[in-house]
Amino acid sequence: MAAVWYELKHICKQTGARYGILHTPHGDFETPIFMPVGTKANVKTLIPKEIEEVSDGLILANTYHLWLQPGDEIIRSFGGIRGFMQWDHALLTDSGGFQVFSLSEIRKITEEGVEFRHHKSGEKLFLSPEKSIQIQNNLQADIIMSFDECPPFHATKEYLKESVERTIRWAKRGKEAHQYPDKQALFGIVQGGGDKNLRKHCLEELQKIDFDGYSIGGLSVGESKEEMYEMLEYLSTIMPKDKPRYLMGVGSPDDLIVGSMNGIDMFDCVLPSRNARHGTAFTSLGKLQVKKATLKEDKTPLDQNCDCFVCKTYTKGYLNHLVKSEEILGMRLLTYHNLYFLKNLMKEIRKAICEDRLADFKEEFFEKFGYNDKKAPDGATLE
Amino acid sequence: MAAVWYELKHICKQTGARYGILHTPHGDFETPIFMPVGTKANVKTLIPKEIEEVSDGLILANTYHLWLQPGDEIIRSFGGIRGFMQWDHALLTDSGGFQVFSLSEIRKITEEGVEFRHHKSGEKLFLSPEKSIQIQNNLQADIIMSFDECPPFHATKEYLKESVERTIRWAKRGKEAHQYPDKQALFGIVQGGGDKNLRKHCLEELQKIDFDGYSIGGLSVGESKEEMYEMLEYLSTIMPKDKPRYLMGVGSPDDLIVGSMNGIDMFDCVLPSRNARHGTAFTSLGKLQVKKATLKEDKTPLDQNCDCFVCKTYTKGYLNHLVKSEEILGMRLLTYHNLYFLKNLMKEIRKAICEDRLADFKEEFFEKFGYNDKKAPDGATLE
Numbered sequence: 001m002a003a004v005w006y007e008l009k010h011i012c013k014q015t016g017a018r019y020g021i022l023h024t025p026h027g028d029f030e031t032p033i034f035m036p037v038g039t040k041a042n043v044k045t046l047i048p049k050e051i052e053e054v055s056d057g058l059i060l061a062n063t064y065h066l067w068l069q070p071g072d073e074i075i076r077s078f079g080g081i082r083g084f085m086q087w088d089h090a091l092l093t094d095s096g097g098f099q100v101f102s103l104s105e106i107r108k109i110t111e112e113g114v115e116f117r118h119h120k121s122g123e124k125l126f127l128s129p130e131k132s133i134q135i136q137n138n139l140q141a142d143i144i145m146s147f148d149e150c151p152p153f154h155a156t157k158e159y160l161k162e163s164v165e166r167t168i169r170w171a172k173r174g175k176e177a178h179q180y181p182d183k184q185a186l187f188g189i190v191q192g193g194g195d196k197n198l199r200k201h202c203l204e205e206l207q208k209i210d211f212d213g214y215s216i217g218g219l220s221v222g223e224s225k226e227e228m229y230e231m232l233e234y235l236s237t238i239m240p241k242d243k244p245r246y247l248m249g250v251g252s253p254d255d256l257i258v259g260s261m262n263g264i265d266m267f268d269c270v271l272p273s274r275n276a277r278h279g280t281a282f283t284s285l286g287k288l289q290v291k292k293a294t295l296k297e298d299k300t301p302l303d304q305n306c307d308c309f310v311c312k313t314y315t316k317g318y319l320n321h322l323v324k325s326e327e328i329l330g331m332r333l334l335t336y337h338n339l340y341f342l343k344n345l346m347k348e349i350r351k352a353i354c355e356d357r358l359a360d361f362k363e364e365f366f367e368k369f370g371y372n373d374k375k376a377p378d379g380a381t382l383e
Numbered sequence: 384m385a386a387v388w389y390e391l392k393h394i395c396k397q398t399g400a401r402y403g404i405l406h407t408p409h410g411d412f413e414t415p416i417f418m419p420v421g422t423k424a425n426v427k428t429l430i431p432k433e434i435e436e437v438s439d440g441l442i443l444a445n446t447y448h449l450w451l452q453p454g455d456e457i458i459r460s461f462g463g464i465r466g467f468m469q470w471d472h473a474l475l476t477d478s479g480g481f482q483v484f485s486l487s488e489i490r491k492i493t494e495e496g497v498e499f500r501h502h503k504s505g506e507k508l509f510l511s512p513e514k515s516i517q518i519q520n521n522l523q524a525d526i527i528m529s530f531d532e533c534p535p536f537h538a539t540k541e542y543l544k545e546s547v548e549r550t551i552r553w554a555k556r557g558k559e560a561h562q563y564p565d566k567q568a569l570f571g572i573v574q575g576g577g578d579k580n581l582r583k584h585c586l587e588e589l590q591k592i593d594f595d596g597y598s599i600g601g602l603s604v605g606e607s608k609e610e611m612y613e614m615l616e617y618l619s620t621i622m623p624k625d626k627p628r629y630l631m632g633v634g635s636p637d638d639l640i641v642g643s644m645n646g647i648d649m650f651d652c653v654l655p656s657r658n659a660r661h662g663t664a665f666t667s668l669g670k671l672q673v674k675k676a677t678l679k680e681d682k683t684p685l686d687q688n689c690d691c692f693v694c695k696t697y698t699k700g701y702l703n704h705l706v707k708s709e710e711i712l713g714m715r716l717l718t719y720h721n722l723y724f725l726k727n728l729m730k731e732i733r734k735a736i737c738e739d740r741l742a743d744f745k746e747e748f749f750e751k752f753g754y755n756d757k758k759a760p761d762g763a764t765l766e
Contacts, residue, residue, distance in 0.1 A: 042705065042712045045428075047696075070679050070704045077680060084701055296453050297460060313430075318467055321453045322425065328711055329425045 004185030031265040054339035057089035064099035072138035080140025153223040185212035213244040276334035286370035308340040387568030409473040414648040428715040437722035440472035447482035455521035463523025536606035568595035596627040659717035669753035691723040
């Protein structure tokens with residue numbers, strides 16, 4: 001039996017969205033699922049008990065950052081990331097590829113791997129498919145990723161072709177290097193930029209190698225929402241039905257709904273934490289700039305429809321004060337609320353799938369959240 | 384009955400230190416007590432439930448900061464600081480005087496009050512004894528402070544004399560302005576720099592006005608420990624025995640012990656939070672620089688003798704990683720532990736007083752913590 005497997009339970013008659021169960025060594029999870037990001041072996045500002053409250057029990061950590069600090073061998077000696085950060089539930093790591101391409105400006109790609117400079121110290125470093133898998137073996141997540149190149153969505157056809165062929169060869173090498181296939185599921189990553197034929201080719205070749213799941217990389221990297229949604233719609237028709245599908249780095253409320261409509265099972269994104277850092281809260285009526293002056297005497301909770309600890313305890317006025325005062329507690333409370341909001345959104349999405357009404361749910365949510373307001377296309381009606 | 388009153392229960396035969404009970408409208412507290420600082424209506428990074436765990440239930444907030452943001456009238460409309468931050472226990476506010484003198488570089492002192500510039504915006508502001516009390520009436524703490532001038536310890540005799548006389552006149556005006564003496568206890572602040580005669584004069588004049596308690600200001604402002612301890616020893620012989628004695632802004636472990644030996648009942652200090660921000664932890668064996676390289680593979684808790692949540696959950700290695708990575712969670716966990724350490728230290732001090740062995744306890748603590756190590760006079764043996 002594979003370390004992780006997917007059980008399809010229901011397909012939404014209105015949209016084709018999938019409701020299923022992701023079985024992992026550290027728990028079974030209803031999908032579609034949103035995974036909070038715990039980049040450096042902690043979900044920013046939160047302790048494990050709180051992460052339990054605002055997630056479904058499956059989180060992500062970043063291979064690149066943990067390889068550089070404190071190092072994967074050290075984390076292995078603590079019992080992997082789970083032992084290191086005292087997280088008793090399930091975990092996924094990425095391959096480090098995305099960070100190599102997004103954080104490091106100086107890099108050289110060869111068949112062997114990528115040579116690059118540390119994003120802060122400038123130290124010369126090298127990452128290859130084998131090295132990435134070795135690090136992830138040490139980090140001991142339940143689900144790990146193939147090392148890939150993440151090319152720009154609008155790269156030339158020639159570049160995309162060359163890049164995708166290399167990503168396929170790297171995926172094969174990674175699978176061969178994987179030491180614990182019975183404990184850690186390995187996902188292949190579908191690349192190909194905006195080129196549907198290349199995406200299809202990449203997926204077919206990855207399926208020949210045979211992975212435990214398939215991730216979609218290289219989306220939400222600067223292309224328009226229309227371009228991303230068109231590609232998701234296309235991919236939904238060709239992705240294998242018996243394996244989990246993970247859309248990497250995507251997690252705004254609209255993308256979670258549209259992604260689910262296109263058969264995506266897993267999502268992750270730093271948006272809830274990043275929004276919190278910038279004083280922005282998700283609410284059932286749209287995004288809210290918590291520090292805006294009109295809230296300073298507001299005695300109501302952040303979101304009347306939310307039953308999270310923050311909404312049950314604090315007023316908008318107090319949160320406004322914390323954010324204006326740049327108090328860390330403000331960031332902590334908004335991070336908690338924003339993650340809880342997405343956890344709840346995913347629950348509603350799963351319910352709508354099971355009731356064959358995800359398209360209706362989308363319309364209702366978009367209308368309430370403000371996505372249908374042309375003046376505020378990002379749902380920012382409350383700003 | 385006064386809003387707050389002090390009940391002396393025992394005097395340490397070895398030192399003269401006092402064990403007593405401070406009765407307040409929101410709880411009775413064993414003294415000597417350490418009060419965590421919640422400057423801007425929050426103890427940095429922590430929620431009320433955690434503040435309960437790491438304090439005895441009495442905390443401090445700063446009048447200056449809350450007057451400027453969000454404003455005392457707004458806080459009043461939320462039910463005072465306690466309602467604003469959802470703190471169900473006891474609270475003390477300072478007068479704002481110290482911040483006016485320490486944060487604002489441009490200021491003009493007149494008989495009426497102090498004109499100064501906002502420490503960030505440069506806006507022109509004015510604080511007087513009446514205004515300070517009015518703000519503190521709105522903030523609704525159980526214990527409030529007279530508006531005073533905090534002169535340098537080594538100011539000239541002429542300046543100190545003029546300043547102390549004004550502080551006495553301001554104290555009288557503040558008492559007259561106080562609207563809720565039955566709900567909020569008002570403390571007078573003994574100033575006088577390093578001049579014992581002036582300190583005595585100030586105390587005598589304040590006693591004539593008659594306050595619910597007496598604070599000692601203008602210590603730990605740059606003078607040597609010897610100078611501070613000598614003044615505390617002197618003051619211990621003249622302070623009234625039936626009223627609580629509060630040593631303002633003092634809270635390193637050695638000062639808490641020596642302060643208690645000199646009859647102090649109440650302390651506050653930002654040190655636990657500031658140390659946490661700088662990656663320094665209090666431990667039973669001295670101060671620890673959590674980010675030092677030798678800890679990165681350390682699988683033991685921060686302090687083997689501590690039973691706080693952080694020590695029961697995390698390893699030094701993980702905390703080392705958080706601090707090195709500048710993760711906010713690291714600051715949060717160290718703040719929690721450092722406050723818990725001081726809470727526990729005060730418990731041990733009170734026990735030693737009741738057992739008439741505070742001098743012995745001091746020797747044992749100083750030896751273990753490293754204060755007796757001449758090479759590390761601040762107890763920094765583990766750095």
